[in-house]
Amino acid sequence: MANLELPLQSRMFANDGIAIAPIGSLERVSLRADDSAFASIEKVLGLTLPKKPKTSVTKDDRTALWIGPDEWLILGQDNASLMQAFGKLRSQKFSAVDVSHRNCAIQISGENAVMVLNTGCPQDLSLKAFPVGACSRTVYAKAEIILLRTGENEFHLECWRSFSDYVWKFLLDSATSL
Amino acid sequence: MSAPNRIAGHGRLSPSNAISFTFDGKRLDALEGDTLASALLANGIQLMGRSFKYHRPRGILAAGSEEPNALMDIARDNGRRQPNVRAGVQEVFDGMMAESQNRYPSLAFDVGAVNDGLGRFLPAGFYYKTFMWPRKAWDKLYEPIIRNAAGLGKTPVEADPDKYANRFSHTDILIVGAGAAGLQAALTAAKSGLQVVLADENPELGGSLLSDGDVRIGGKAGGDWARNVEAELRGMDNVTILTRTTAFGYYAQNMIALVERVSDHLANPDSGLVRERLWQIRAGRVIMATGAIERHLVFADNDRPGIMLASAGREFLHKYGVTPGQNIGVYTACDSAYNAAFDLKQAGVSIVAILDCRPNVDSELLSRANDLGIKVLTSHAVISTSGRLRVKSMQVRSIDGGKSEKYEIDCLLMSGGWTPSVHLFSQSRGKLAFDEDKGRFVPDIYMEDCASVGSCNGTDDMAAALAEAKEKTNEAIKLLGGKTSRAKALSVENACSMDGFLIGSADGAGPDDFVKAFVDFQNDVTAKDIRLAVREGFRSIEHVKRYTTTGMATDQGKMSNMHGLAIAAEMLGKDIPEVGLTTFRAPYTPVTFGTMVNHSRGELFDVTRRTPMHEGAVAKGAVFEDVGNWKRAWYFPQGGEDMHAAVNRECATTRKMAGMFDASTLGKIEVVGPDAVKFMNMMYTNPWDKLGVGRLRYGIMCREDGFIYDDGVVARMDKNRFHVTTTTGGAPRVLNMMEDYLQTEFPDWKVWLTSVSEQWAVIAVNGPKARAIIEPLVEGIDMSGDAFPHMSVREGKICGVPTRLMRMSFTGETGFEINVPANYGQAVWDAIWERGAPMGMGVYGTEAMHVMRAEKGYIIVGQDTDGTVTPHDAGLSWAIGKNKKDFVGIGGLRRPDLVAKGRRQLVGLRTRDGNIVLEEGAQIVENADVPIPIPMVGFVTSSYWSQCLGHSIALALVENGFERLGETVFIPMEDRTIAAEIVSPVFYDAKGGRVNG
Amino acid sequence: MLLIHCPYCEEDRPELEFHGAGEAHMERPKNMGDISPEDFEKFFFIRENRKGLVFERWRHLHGCGRFFNAARHSVSDKFICTYKAGEPKPELSDEQIAAVLPPAKGTPANEPIVSKGDAK
Missing domain, CATH: 3.50.50.60 (FAD/NAD(P)-binding domain)
Incomplete structure (x- = not known):
């Protein structure tokens, strides 16, 4: 089988109070769904979809991120089990599209993580406004990103594949100009 | 070197922290914490710059960011050099290099100062009035002279190394x-x-x-x-x-x-x-x-070096232990100037006199002055000053008239009150x-x-x-x-009183006095200029501002506004609030471009998008072109080939054997849901109901006005699932338009859109050997022509990874577009190359792709269309569903102008001399032998040399083009007129059999 | 940079996440297939583009992705409210309108306010 080549493969950065690292492969599904399909979707996924804006739900190794009122990004282990799960659904009132390779992810951690993100992201990332578990599609400089706060000083950032080099370099430029 | 104006025991700086810097090449001492202004004053230097228009010698006026005069060029080294830094803001650091500006050859002797003598010839609006005529003199004479004299400071020539x-x-x-x-x-x-x-x-x-x-x-x-x-x-x-x-x-x-x-x-x-x-x-x-901010006073020659705000004098003393002079006069309309005089006097500096233009002054101030032995003259004015490079004396006169008296000074502190x-x-x-x-x-x-x-x-x-x-x-x-x-x-x-003020011109600078009393130091605007503007008919303060340039540039109303306003109001015979205030604009103080741009420079200036196979293309020696934010492989030169040779070879290899091409940048949208067909019918001009699962169709999308918006091949993956492709540049706007209709016009339709542009890497393999090359790599798909005909799609595996394999062609040859999950793109690309190269396969770039598609007459939206071309104009009427009741563009397409005769239609052009390649964008006429302007009947949209046909080809939009096949038109160029025949846009394999090979 | 309340995300978000999308409440005619040129012109080309109170569309493009509508004063740039796509034009109270008007008193540098009748 052909080799998998992740963007940002083997890049790494760490400095005082900041570490930036690519996150390995994940299965990702862009889920759009009608209210009537929620129950059956939640059953096959084994988790409750977050219905509140800017929130996420994690159960076992799956995380569902609220992106819009009928849109979620589902993250899971890279074993194609998500798309298989959706394949079992009878309902037609949803759309599950495999976007595993469309996005790639970067982890930003350390006490300066918020400062590094706030060079390009205009949102209020204080714990009060953006608590652990909060997530949002937003911008980082000229790239669109999805941001998920996984810890007080830890973020999971998703961007489209071809934007990852730009986002990575912008993060590094920020991390070296605090 | 000693600092003659530094007063021991005063200020907040420590004498032990001595540093040095240079000013116009001369080394000077300073203390850590000094501003450039305080350090120069400490060294007895008052002359710091030349004014913008008259090149008058100028010194420091204020101690802070409102400084209009002392603008310096500050440098660490050649790369780190910034013009127009205010001396009161720049903190001196050890080794700093400061240079004065707007003077030649030196600050003390400046040839530009000739403008000062010509002052009466440089009134408000001088440029507007003088350079009106003759028109011809503008480009060659006036503009170069003005440009040379314009602006303050030197632009740094090296790239800014700072972050x-x-x-x-x-x-x-x-x-x-x-x-x-x-x-x-x-x-x-x-x-x-x-x-x-x-x-x-x-x-x-x-x-x-x-x-x-x-x-x-x-x-x-x-x-x-x-x-x-x-x-x-x-x-x-x-x-x-x-x-x-x-x-x-x-x-x-x-x-x-x-x-x-x-x-x-x-x-x-x-x-x-x-x-x-x-x-x-x-x-x-x-x-x-x-x-x-303290205001200055508007009196004759109020701009000589050594004349400054009273608050500045006090600030220099208390912050930096510096006195601005040794023999100081004070001219004020405000109480706070007294405190400056008292403090300086107590520090041992001689205060020549306080001239207060007010008749009545607070008795406590007067008695304190008396106690300190400072002479105070109320109802008095400074009516002129002398001293070329530094103030030497002032003429003082009672406001009630009488004889003036001369005082020797080396510094004059003034205050017109506070703004x-x-x-x-x-x-x-x-x-x-x-x-x-x-x-x-x-x-x-x-x-x-x-x-x-x-x-x-x-x-x-x-x-x-x-x-x-x-x-x-x-x-x-x-x-x-x-x-x-x-x-x-x-x-x-013990807070200091800020009572008392004077706005407008002071005594001796009234309408009848022919003197230079500056309102705006930076822009060299005098009271007289403002009066002239009003006399010439300017009534709005915004117009007076622009005509005279008062308060423009970095001033933005900090110092000059109130005086300018009061003088204009007086001339207009109106109250100040009636005249109004000009707008204060951001930024409050100048901001560097570096700060505005911050991280977004160099490779972060904009996003550079690369495909999953980018590195592979680099390894094959690709030359890239920018398409939006994408880098696309343009052509692959070998052994010193130029672009022309490389493209010819790439086309020939593809048409004879096979070629592979990175098509990953195409936009891709997955349309899913029970109402997917209904939605596709609405978005595209084509009908979709009868497109079978596993089939492809070329679709056209219009705007409501009926003009082509985007195009692309659409795959029906399932009953309720379409894989839509868009142009590379059109991907975001197509998705946005689709979402717009879905969310706002058809919110009840059960269909959802997901961008998968970057989920799939796309490798196009085209050419007679395309099938033979990929067949052994494919699993689970019957590759035979019958089972997998042109314009169909199959799902299976290639090189062990899942693929959406599309049989389609943008070259006219047998073609496949192999979609694989992006992170496998490079590996699959390599595997196909390894198999195809020994079979004669080459790789081609976007230029060869453009040539081959033009040979087939396939349009490129945005190149052969320009937002005024309908599907009919492009010869694509077949793509419009005849029985459809509605789709985006249906109403627009029926507009009278869009169905009228005489529209420009897409045709082919063959130049009479097949070696001539037309220029894209060139205009087309029916008869070149008539006087200009010759009526234009169209223009060239695409033009290439076709190696496989052995002559040039072009596509063009020509009035009534479809009816003119066989006619000759002309393309007038600068050096010759080119004759061309209107032909079908399909130049190659007109019957279209090759795609079925 | 404006701060825009997204009615779907239920919070104020920076303008950088949004795209303006023109005048609101322009409904696509149902009879597009046989629309008269006059009606087409009205639908496609004619916009009020008024100075004062405007109803406009925004898309939270880099957020929840939803289109929505806003009532805003085009001189003061102040929003009265935002509301979901498909919801009717809101009835605005005099107080709501007054709250976003630029001040009446002032200088010739700034235009006088729109009178209330005009704003509606």
Whole structure:
């Protein structure tokens, strides 16, 4: 089988109070769904979809991120089990599209993580406004990103594949100009 | 070298921290903490620059950022060089190189000063009036001369090596200005538990407290109080203190832009340190404590070096231990100038006299002057000064007339009173009210969630300012839900009075006096210029401003506004509020391009998108072209080939054997849901009901106006699932338009759109051998022509990874577009190459792709269409569903003009001489032998050399083109006229059999 | 940079996440297939583009992705409210309109306010 080549493969950065690292492969599904399909979707996924804006739900190794009122990004282990799960659904009132390779992810951690993100992201990332578990599609400089706060000083950032080099370099430029 | 004007025992600098710098190449001593202004004054240097228009010698006028004259070129090295830095803002660091500007060959002898003598010939509006005619002289004569003389300072020629940063930030309360009122506000806010940011443009907190030797707050000397407050604030987690940080713009909904000067004051900044940081702070409430700026007085020759604001004199003494002169005159309309005189006198400097233009002066001030032995003349004016490079004397006369008396001086301190700094308030769109009693504008109606406290609000009395700061901050805290403070108000003693003012021209500079009394120093605008503007018919103050240039450039109303306004009002016979105020523009002080751009430079200037196979293309020697943000492999030169040769070879290889091509940048949208067909029918002109699962169709999308918006091949993956492709550049706008219709016009339709542009890497393999090359790599798909015909799609595996394999062609040859999950793209590409190369396969880039598609007459949206081309015009009527009742564009397409005769239609062109390749965009005429302007009947949209046909080809939009096949048209060029025949746009394999090979 | 309340995300978000999308409440005619040129012109080309109170569309493009509508004063730039796509034009109270008007008093540098009748 052909080799998998992740963007940002083997890049790494760490400095005082900041570490930036690519996150390995994940299965990702862009889920759009009608209210009537929620129950059956939640059953096959084994988790409750977050219905509140800017929130996420994690159960076992799956995380569902609220992106819009009928849109979620589902993250899971890279074993194609998500798309298989959706394949079992009878309902037609949803759309599950495999976007595993469309996005790639970067982890930003350390006490300066918020400062590094706030060079390009205009949102209020204080714990009060953006608590652990909060997530949002937003911008980082000229790239669109999805941001998920996984810890007080830890973020999971998703961007489209071809934007990852730009986002990575912008993060590094920020991390070296605090 | 000694510093003759440094007074031991005064100022806040330590004499042990000696450093040195150069000024116009001359080495000078300074103390750490000096500004360039204080260091030059300490060295007895008053002459610091030349004015913009008249090149008059100028010195320092103010001690801070409002300085209009002393603009310097500051350098660390050749790369780190910045023009137009205000001397009062730049802190001296060891080794700094400062140079004066706008002079040649030297500051003391400047040939441009000839303009000064010509002053009467350079009145307001001089440029407008002089360079009107003759028209021909403009390009060759006037413009080069004006450009050469225009602008201040030298533009640095080397790339800026410094780093700049940006930070978006949110806070509950932002306090701008850390003078007495700002510190009081910060203290109150800090104790509320809310998030607080305190910003001040100076290196040290305290504002005017640092240049006031008398004032006591809460029983402590003002400066000590400020230091204590700072220490307290720095100990609190919820407070951020930004020094050397100027709030330069107030934008909607409490968004404040600030620039923090991080390292400009350091001799050896850490290589990791940024030079400046842009802060974009969104604040719940903004408290403006921006203070007031002292005004100068408008009298004859008020601009000689050595003539400066009284507050500046006091600030130099108390902050830096520097006196601006040894024999000082004081000319004032305001009480506060007395304190400057008293302090300097007590420091041992001779005060020649205080001339006060007011008849009545506070008796305490008079008696204190008397005690100190300072001569005070009330109702007196300075009517002129002398001294070429530095003021030498002043002529003083009673306001009631009589003879003038001459005083020898080397410095003249002046004060016309104080102008509240309402710039930020005004930028916030707040409305000002005129305070007649004190001759000033103060904040009146607020448009944002903010408050003004202290002297920027006209609250001059310091005790009242502190009380106001506390009250307004408590109001803010309450609104934001924090804990308000009940602390007692602090006592204030010995605060200096800011009473008294004069706006407009002073005695001796009236309408009948033929003198140069400057209103705006930086732009060389005199009282006379403003009067002239009004006499010439300018009535609006905005027009007077533009005609005379008063208050433009960096001044933005800091110093010149009130005087200019008062003079204009007097001439117009109107009250000041009737005349109105000009608009204060951001930035409050100049901001570097580096700060504005911050991280977005070099490779971060914009996003560079690369495909999953980018590195593979690099390895094959690709030359790339930019398509939007994408880098696309343009052509692959071999062995010194030029582009032409490479493209010819790539086309030939593909048509004879096979070629592979990276098509990953195409936009891709997955349309899923029970209403997917209905939605596709609405979005595209084509009908979709009968497209079978596993089939492809070329689709066209219009806007409502009927013009082609985008195109692409659509795959029906399943009953309710379409894989739509768009043009590379069109991907985002197509998805946006689709979402728009879906969300706002058809919200009940059960269909959803997902961008999968980057999920799939796309490898196109085209050519007679395409099938043979990929067949062994494919699993689970019957590759035979019958089972897998042209324009169909199959799912299976290639090289072991899942694929959506599409049989389609953009070259006219047998073709496959192999979609694989992006992270496998490079590996699959390599595997196909390994198999195909020995079979004669090549790789081709976008240019060869363009040639081959043009040979087939396939359009490129945006190249062969321009937003005014319908599917009919493009020869694509077959793609419009004849029986459809509705689709986007159906109404537009039926508009009378779009169905009328004479529309430009897409045709092919063959030049009579097949070796001539037309220029894209060239205009087409029917007859080139008629006088110009020749009516144009169309233009060339695409044009290439076709190696496989052995002649050039072109596509063109020509009026009634479809009916003109066989006719000859002409393409007039600069050097010749080219004849071409209108032909079918399909040049190659007109029957289309090759795709089925 | 404006702060825009997204009715779907239920919070104020920075303008950088949004795209303006023109005048609101322009409904696509149902009879597009046989629309008269006059009606087409009205639908496609004619916009009020008024100075004062405007109803406009935004898309939270880099957020929840939803289109929504806003009532805003085009001189003061202040929003009265935002509401979901498909919801009717809101009835605005005099107080709501007054709250976003630019001040009447002032200088010739700034235009006078729109009178209330005009704003509606």
